[in-house]
Amino acid sequence: MFQTLERVIVVLIFAFGLVYWCGCASMGRPGGGPADEEPPQVLKSVPVNGALLIDPDTKFEITFSESVDPGTFAEALFISPLPEEKPDISWRGKTVRIKLQNQIPENQTVVITIGSGLSDLRKNNLTESFSFAVSTGSRLDKGMIEGRVFDSKSVKSMLVGAWSVKADSIIDPIFGDPRYLTQVGEDGKYKLEYLPDDTYRVLCWDDKDRDHKFDPGVDRIGFPWKDITLLSDSLEYMSFQPTRIDTGKIKFLFASASDQHHASLRINRNPQWNGDLILEKVHIEDSTQSLQITSAWYDPQDSTRIIFRTEKQLADQEYRVILTGDTMHSVFRGEARPDTFPPAITFFNPEKDGRD
Secondary structure (H helix, E strand, O other), rough: OOHHHHHHHHHHHHHHHHHHHHHHHOOOOOOOOOOOOOOEEEEEEEEEOOOOOOOOOOEEEEOOOOOHHHHHHHHHHEEEEOOOOOOOOEEOOOOOEEEOOOOOOOOOEEEEEEEEOEEEOOOOOOOOEEEEEEEEEOOOOEEEEEEEEOOOOOOOOOOEEEEEEEOOOOOOOOOOOEEEEEEOOOOOOEEEEEOOOOOEEEEEEOOOOOOOOOOOOOOOOEEOOOOEEEOOOOEEOOOOEOOOOOOOOEEEEEEEEEEEEEEEEEOOOOOOOHHHHHHHHHHEOOOOEEEEEEEEEEEEOOOEEEEEEEEEOOOOOEEEEEEEOOOOOOEEEEEOOOOOOOOOOOOOOOOOOOOO
16 A cells, blocks of 8 residues: 555656646746847839839839838938929838829939938838839939048938039028938948939038938038039049038038029028128139129028029039138039029118118
């Protein structure tokens, strides 16, 4: 009897030991694990990169390797050339659909860029911008401008934009809307790809509030030392060293021509010059002679922008806007377009509501 009882006890001990051992064996590794630090990746696009003869009403789709933050996607999406209206954006899981409001023009290369500001749900950002291009024509434009932004501070929030010197009437990042736009990567490098042959003015600036525009009181800005001309799908290099603008001393930032009789100059602050004093302080010249300024006034909506009416400019001629008695200047190219500038009242004498 005692032997039988001993056998029962041994069996029970063995059974409890087996259950305990199995429970331990099934526990696996502790929860948590290493944090997710993998950036999202683009798995595919529709149409594929390089697609030709696409339908003018084509909808674009991009599929990511993981779920991304839709808010950062909207801020990091760049479509070039810049469409007139914002596109419709819709999501289905990890795939986003982009629908342009207007048809794509004939023989037009369209570039979709996802900037490095895109992040996943754990705030991991793309390490560099991603671009793909398609065309409604039989070939892609393949010109490229690339370079690097050098600064001891982070350049993660910076944009690089390119305007057509010949086609864009206003070249000014305060208004945003460059023809081609991209974000700078974490390493400071950038690429503007699939550009048509043209002459471009390229600038870089901070975009801390994510509106794609330059804020002179807050943002850094980098200026080019020359305009870039792309010929036969060429590659050009342009680097920048951005700085914050000193709002004390008057500085000329950039100039452009809107038509053959009008040019504008962006300055860092309103110098409080009246129209006559502007004509004394500023003159325009090319390499051989002066371009007469017949009148000048401040933009009614922006007192840091001076508008000049000039004698007829020579198309594509390089002109310099110069501060009299100083070496400070800003360059623009003459415009061939006819004068379409509407008349405007720029000065009252006596002032409106003035009283004796």
